[in-house]
Amino acid sequence: MGIRTGAQYINGLKSRQPEIWLSGRKVTHVCDEVVFQQPIREIAKLYDMQHDPEYQDKITHICTETGERVNNAFLVPKTHEDLQARRALFEAYAKATFGLMGRTPDFLNVVLTSLFSNASFLEKYNPQWAENIRAYYRYIRDNDLFLTHAIINPQNDRSKSSHEQQDPFIHLGTVKETPQGLIVRGAKMLATLAPITDEVIIYTFPGFKPGDERYALAFAVPIDTPGLRILCREPMQDGTRSLFDHPLASRFEEMDAVLVFHDVLVPWDRVFLYNNVEAANLLYPKTGIAQQPAHQTGVRGLIKLQFATEVAVRLADSIGVDVYLNVQNDLGELIQAVESIRALLRIAEQECDVLPSGEIMPGWVPLETIRGLLPKMYPRAVEVLQIIGAGGLLMSPTGADFANPELVEDMEKYFAGRAGVSGKERVRLFKLAWDLCGEAFGQRLLQYERYYTGDPIRKRAIFFNNYKRERSFDLVDDALSVLDLNEPVVKA
Numbered sequence: 001m002g003i004r005t006g007a008q009y010i011n012g013l014k015s016r017q018p019e020i021w022l023s024g025r026k027v028t029h030v031c032d033e034v035v036f037q038q039p040i041r042e043i044a045k046l047y048d049m050q051h052d053p054e055y056q057d058k059i060t061h062i063c064t065e066t067g068e069r070v071n072n073a074f075l076v077p078k079t080h081e082d083l084q085a086r087r088a089l090f091e092a093y094a095k096a097t098f099g100l101m102g103r104t105p106d107f108l109n110v111v112l113t114s115l116f117s118n119a120s121f122l123e124k125y126n127p128q129w130a131e132n133i134r135a136y137y138r139y140i141r142d143n144d145l146f147l148t149h150a151i152i153n154p155q156n157d158r159s160k161s162s163h164e165q166q167d168p169f170i171h172l173g174t175v176k177e178t179p180q181g182l183i184v185r186g187a188k189m190l191a192t193l194a195p196i197t198d199e200v201i202i203y204t205f206p207g208f209k210p211g212d213e214r215y216a217l218a219f220a221v222p223i224d225t226p227g228l229r230i231l232c233r234e235p236m237q238d239g240t241r242s243l244f245d246h247p248l249a250s251r252f253e254e255m256d257a258v259l260v261f262h263d264v265l266v267p268w269d270r271v272f273l274y275n276n277v278e279a280a281n282l283l284y285p286k287t288g289i290a291q292q293p294a295h296q297t298g299v300r301g302l303i304k305l306q307f308a309t310e311v312a313v314r315l316a317d318s319i320g321v322d323v324y325l326n327v328q329n330d331l332g333e334l335i336q337a338v339e340s341i342r343a344l345l346r347i348a349e350q351e352c353d354v355l356p357s358g359e360i361m362p363g364w365v366p367l368e369t370i371r372g373l374l375p376k377m378y379p380r381a382v383e384v385l386q387i388i389g390a391g392g393l394l395m396s397p398t399g400a401d402f403a404n405p406e407l408v409e410d411m412e413k414y415f416a417g418r419a420g421v422s423g424k425e426r427v428r429l430f431k432l433a434w435d436l437c438g439e440a441f442g443q444r445l446l447q448y449e450r451y452y453t454g455d456p457i458r459k460r461a462i463f464f465n466n467y468k469r470e471r472s473f474d475l476v477d478d479a480l481s482v483l484d485l486n487e488p489v490v491k492a
């Protein structure tokens, strides 16, 4: 089949009935649920972009295996042109969503492509696992499906490993083997967009200890698999908020969910790894599932930071405060942050790591540097928005006020900005900023940037350890070897 349209994506959602729980009630038809309708539209637009002549050649390619047109996320990059093709996709999707939707289909499809291209790692443990992941990649690619993922255990007692928790099946683990497959039980978090996806893939961060065997798992199942329960968090918008009042929150909220597996059957051909602590601990380092997606997240993070920065610049301009040194200093800082990420991405794409298979991955040092900087830079952008917007952020009337003829004059007079900025223009700009820096929606965006791919503190520590392993810090030796202070300056 190859690339789907938005309508085909929506028809896929309509054809299934996953068990979704939202605010204490069961959602019967996800497409009829008002909370999900706008995010579904936004994802459908991305599918439609694949058929839009403006984007098609930039974000899709003809698959050499099938002759069908498929998304660039499924391209195994072997050349710099391939990396550019991927970047074009990441950029197009990120711009369409202002970088605010982190789990657009390209993200996990890149993860899956890495698992596919490095499946030989699994052969050593079980050749069938490698075969399964290759077949699954082809299935997702050729049907252009949308995945969610859940790799973290719920926060029960973080000081204990999975097998030491009060109940052995709080964390998702294998209950038993059957002729049809594995029976799994327990919970995983935090499956973003789960209600509006087609499939869920489960894998794990490293860190397993002996005794954790049953939790060392990787598999995928359709999102409507019997026994799989999707527990949504409280929505941050009710689906009825207007575009005028919440220009971002009304469009781009990504629902997050805990997935509970009530004795779910995972067919053998969907099992990619289980009961093997060593393989589970090596999955990340050996398959590039951190490095390749970090290219997507770097591009998306850049667009998000750039967007917040542009809103801050326009906000300051609209009320004439960008004449002040302190405001210029804050805005300059944000622009430098954006340009730093942009430069790091360029370096990452140029200084690639090449795998023995010929696959190339953007350089890990610049990518991990981006990963370390964004959790500091994005919250700072939010803070600058709050500082520049100040009281005005809390003084925005609603679209309904502007629509009331009795109020229009006051609205235009008292809410106007500097000369040339109408009341409506200024209020719309401030609402854009408030969605980013004040609303629960904006707080989630911030939290996402901190945690979307693991704890930034531990990630930076891992970065340091890997960096130290690869480098010898010779400058210090050079400095120490030059002079023996006891030697005379002029020799006889």
Ligand SMILES: Cc1cc2nc3c(=O)[nH]c(=O)nc-3n(C[C@H](O)[C@H](O)[C@H](O)COP(=O)(O)OP(=O)(O)OC[C@H]3O[C@@H](n4cnc5c(N)ncnc54)[C@H](O)[C@@H]3O)c2cc1C
Pocket (backbone or CB within 6 Å): 103, 149, 150, 151, 152, 153, 155, 158, 189, 190, 191, 192, 256, 444, 447, 448, 451, 452, 453, 454, 455, 457, 458
């Ligand atoms: C908005 C959002 C969307 C997300 N989407 C997804 C998704 O789609 N799929 C998915 O799988 N995950 C997703 N995640 C989850 C993300 O992977 C985790 O939040 C991240 O890995 C951190 O884990 P945690 O939240 O369990 O925090 P914890 O690991 O519980 O950490 C909590 C605090 O304790 C400290 N801490 C905990 N353990 C240790 C330790 N061993 N050593 C030192 N310090 C420790 C941490 O530094 C942190 O300050 C998402 C997260 C967010 C916020």
